[in-house]
Amino acid sequence: MAAHLKKRVYEEFSKVVQLPQEEAPAKKLRLTKPSKSAALHIDLCKASNPTDALQYLLHFARSSVEAESVEGVVRILLEHYYKEQDNSVRLKIASLIGLLSKTQNFNPESILDDTLNTFNTEKSHQVLAQLLDTLLVIGTHLPESLIVRHRLIEVAYKHLSDTYFGVRNKCLQLLGCLGNVDTPLNKDGQGLVPAVIGGSAPGVSGGVCVRDAQSLISDYFADQDPRVRTAAIKAMLQLHERGLKIQQTIYDQACQLLCDDYEQVRSAAVQMVWVLSQLYPESIVPIPSSNEQVRLVDDSFGKISHMVSDGSWVVRVQAAKTLGNMLQVSPHFLEQTLDKKLMSDLRRKRTAHERAKELYTSGEFSSGRKWADDAPKEKVDTSAVNLIASGACGAFVHGLEDEMYEVRIAAVDALSALAQSSASFAEKCLDFLVDMFNDEIEEVRLQSIHVLRQISTNITLREDQLDTVLAVLEDSSRDIREALHELLCFTNVSTKECIQLALLELLKNLTKYPTDRNSVWKCLKFLGCRHPTLVLPLVPELLSTHPYFHTPEPDMDDPAYIAVLVLVFNAAQSCPTMTALFSDHTFRHYTYLRDSLSHLVPPLRLPGRTQAPGVSGIEGSGSVESAQLFLQQSLSRISTIHNLQDPGAQDLLNFTIRDLQRLGELQTELAGAADFSATYLRCQLLLTKALQEKLWTMAVPLCLKHNAMATAAAKQMLEETYKLEFLYSGLENRQVATIHHVRLQAKALQLVLTARTRRGVEPLISVCEKFLQEVESFQRLFVVELPHLQESFVGKLLDLSPKLSACKPGELVKILQTTLRQSGFLNLQLPKQVQRASATIIEPTGESDNPLRFTSGLVVALDIDATLEHVQDPHNTVKVQVLYPDGQSHVIQPKPGDFRSPGPHRHRLITQVYLSHSAWTEACQIEVRLLLAYSSSRLCKAVWSDSSTEGLQPAEGATEGTISFGKPVKVFIMPKPARR
């Protein structure tokens, strides 16, 4: 993008030079040039000692230089450069040249020669390194020019043998950024210069040292300085990143570098080996000291696994991360990473995991109560024990046990990536992930729970594993518990005992942390859906029914009972025989829950009960396509209206609005689009009503009532337009223009009404001016859309625009009035996807009759838990409003940390608001609601910044405000007077 922009700008720049009539600005450029550089020149000449010169340069570096004067400045800098004795000043000059050549619109090719000349005289290594850095900047800014590249590489090659490491580093960097690998050609037999540039000259003179960048760089893999070695590997990686093919020959060298003494070298080498393993996964490499051969990817996998037990944690993190990216590795090697042969006193011992599995399969439950329970069994053949891990042995076992949590997280992530690509590995790594639930760092625990969820589609949990997983349900961290609920939603279990166990633990969780209610219910819903056959045998027990006796009816408000019912009902959905086991009150409870918790309780086909026809109707025919078609039809029907004053138009609007609203309710996918269109149409309807002909002809005092009605309509229209603009996401420029158009109409209506009711011209003048400004800014913002708006209010207004700005307010009002009434109906084009932002406050529920008591003057914290959907950037826009009964209202901005994002377009707000008030005599309800803050300036920027830059006028016409969305919740509070 940036490159594209630059290119475009550059084209424009050169165009300016070419055109003959543009002589004048060119002259102007020349005028400005000396002024800037001259100042610098004078400063530098004034400098009596290096320190002063350095000060001037540092000062100069802070000011910006225009593209036109860069060249001049560089000349002056270079002039001074040759005079300067002090290294540090020359170094600064070199770095300044680099900075300057980055200036936009400047073509650094013009200063290349001068910069290259400096190399001839330079003796200081540091300055040389800086100069090479400057060349790198120039080179990266001119990626197209082959000649430039060639010359730069020549320089790099010449200085590769420098004794100072920094120079060698920079040379390697240059080679990495600019060198070419493919056809190593030489430019017209230029002695020993390697032709690192590909395809430049077809005529190759034979016999000269022809080498490509890769072999040149790989020579420095064995440099004596670790920094140079690192730079060499980085340069090689750079070559790879530029899309050049690296040869396999360096694989051995790279593998040797894995044992380097320095961590940065090892870390880079891990990357290098990985890159090679991705390039040549299938090629065969021999195993040293044996005749066997393995695939390269397996070999490198083994080597990188080895690095997981490196001495430096930086390398360990790198290695663990890299392992996760090696998906082509053979399963045999992969499974080794989890294998660690245990022994005790030279006898083979089974791991705890193996023992658990064995106990489970043998039907005996884990006791672990005997001392010698894990006593080693068979004797190990001493020669067969491999202590130093050859290959991937136990890499993850080590990685997951690492001291640094960074390594552990990296290992968990890698496990996840590998397990997702291999089901058998997923099965194997299960035990290890479950173990991580017990990590000391919460982040690691959370991550491993997430990972387990991601791979849980592939696996079925055993009872003992489920047991360990469920133990975490008592964790005090809400995030952990919710992640675990999420995990349980996706888990498959094998036996009915597992279901029972899970239910039991979830109920325990519910009693310990009542706030988890919704999450637990949701979890049980999925558990029931997934395992209907496993739930079936448990039903009598769960519902505590008895074949002979009536059991007491459970309390319907008990969350635990609801939880059980949710599980049972969801299982019953796909298990028709289950309903036979229900007792009477269960059916009653079903109908109650189906109403109150419809998202958790599915519709059941109950024997002897006919379902409401409407309900079954929706289920049957409600396909998205037909609904979409209906929506389109309704809208096209509307489009037949040309003028809103037409008879029957209002009725049609009314009906369509009704239809759309109903459609939105039935078809959740289209709710956004339907709501959006309905709201828009309602605006139009309001406008039409306000403009009804007969009322406008009456004298003002006669129709006070009508005036009030029209004013209210205008106000409501305005509000609706803001909702339309900011509450819906997925709008295109076209729709925004339409909305703005409606807003303009509303404002015009307001203006006309003001003119009618008020006496005197003075107040009107400013209002008119403001309106005209708005029309103007509308025109500016929606230039592209104007053709579509030809017949509309604005279109007509703009036709008259030259006259408008000149005329008096009275005339303007008249014009507006007629245009408003004559203008046609503007059709709404629906974008592909419109989503309405919505919010649901889960907590507080507003059901509680127990008031929150607190001492007046002090504060009480109210926990708020809400889900937000389709809200963009909720951190900045969502606010909480508290309305007290006396009309006081507070707006609270939640902390950014209070927002979590559990899914795409979904946010969760868990926060606390502090309430306070003076004493009341009775408990009273306060209202808590969520607000969506908007500011039109912000949106303008977001929408038009990429298309046109001149549209950026934030101050003008920026309106800010809030829209309340989601249902408000009422909470009883009771501030008591302080006791004396």
Next chain:
Amino acid sequence: MHLYCLQAMARVPKVLLRDLLGLAVTPGAVTLDVLEGAGQDVGRSCILVSIGGKNIMLDCGMHMGFNDDRRFPDFSYITQQGRLTEFLDCVIISHFHLDHCGALPYMSEMVGYDGPIYMTHPTKAICPILLEDFRKITVDKKGETNFFTSQMIKDCMKKVVPLNLHQTVQVDDELEIKAYYAGHVLGAAMVQIKVGSESVVYTGDYNMTPDRHLGAAWIDKCRPDILISESTYATTIRDSKRCRERDFLKKVHETVERGGKVLIPVFALGRAQELCILLETFWERMNMKAPIYFSTGLTEKANHYYKLFITWTNQKIRKTFVQRNMFEFKHIKAFDRSYADNPGPMVVFATPGMLHAGQSLQIFKKWAGNEKNMIIMPGYCVQGTIGHKILNGQKKLEMENRQTLEVKLQVEYMSFSAHADAKGIMQLIRMAEPRNMLLVHGEAKKMEFLKDKIEQEFTINCFMPANGETTTVITNPSVPVDISLNLLKREMALGGPLPDPKKPRTMHGTLIMKDNSLRLVSPEQALKELGLNEHQLRFTCRVQLQDPHSDPDTLSRIYTHLKSVLKGYTIQHLPDGTVMVESIVIKVSSSAEEPNTKVLLLSWSYQDEDLGSFLSTLLKKGLPSGLSSI
């Protein structure tokens, strides 16, 4: 003669190692090393190292199994009478367990040693507490005499010089030591001892897997000549720690939920802290309310030091101590005797670890009858103790006064050990890359296995000396030599590629060994300094040649022959009837009686030995026919 290679190999110093002591047997009362299975041994560690003429004592441990003189190392091995000061350059203590530092006051105060004793800060802080405690038990309770006193411990501690991690400490001009983190217990360190280019690394006890309160041992690639490693778990590869932790927590959790009481007998330091942290964090995480108690004693003082030396703990504790020091336990409170009868669930840590006496036994007696309760033995128990009996499943215990105690409570065994296992030892070797390996602190049979493995995997020598045995390892130290600048410049002037520090290069010079210093100078300068005249050494040789030509003709024939053979050498035919090849002179003479037999006279100096001998063999073969004289 003046030809010396710069990379002269000198086989001068030797490293002597005497693993003085360390027989098998019972772990004692305070230190603990938890071992799996049976037949382990915890000995006293005391190793003497002689390196580069310096003598260093590594650890000065005590044996808990003996009550007589055998409990201390046999210092008479070093000297029969008199003080040790003149024989030892320094003493280094790796950590505070008594089998590594127990004999320190005895050695320094009773045998007599005034030199420096090095240990890390935490070791220095905790060591005297343990020594004092041990002294109290032996002297005050058992009534032994001829034991060190409190004052002696204090005096001994005054000689201690504290070490920081990764700090290089110069003991004297040549000897330097450096400490590395070893895990194991708080303040445990591995030490690198270096004299010149020779070095030894002593690991003490170390742990390669991190636990809840300590990190893993770490060392850089220091490539020591010898790595002395403990090998307690030479034949064990351990399971991941997480399973054991999880099991432990699950068992405790279940019992507490049932309303039962959990007794965990522990020794005061080390594992106890780990278990405390484990339970503390679990309680915190799970929001549990049941009380946890810790029987007082040594522990409170020790916990205090754990709080202080936070930098020695693991990543998690180090990073979070600003918010909360993990050793400031929220849920763990001091135990009072009366609490044991309180109703409801509780967890109690009590000393000692083997249930042989003290508080843990008292509590056990009270709780043993209830099957809801549980005892978790986190360590190894010596045969004969109650701990050992119940671990083996005995259900009826005979107590004193002929009472029997029925054991109804659940007995669990949970091993938490802080020693490196076989894999860990191999990992350390890979990290340090030693040239030789030496295993101590383990059983011979097990060490044999590990030794084979090490030799096989790393192809380095591995030793496992018995007690009192001396091992000598020949090292390969590089000897630095000063070279005169003139000589170096002259060498540079001769050309050739720039010196590569990784490749050896030969040059000519004279090595002067004088006043303990080595210098490499040019021969002229050496002669001048030593006031000697230069002697020329010339070889002469006669070669008989059958040639029918006259003498000058023969000479010119030789000249053309040599000219054709030796290309690139300066060959001159001098007017005085000689041929000069470089500095070699060739003359021709013939006797009157046999004019056809020519005698060639060759003469060359020592420096041209190669060329001279080549010429003589060449000319012995005769001149080829068909050579024309000029």
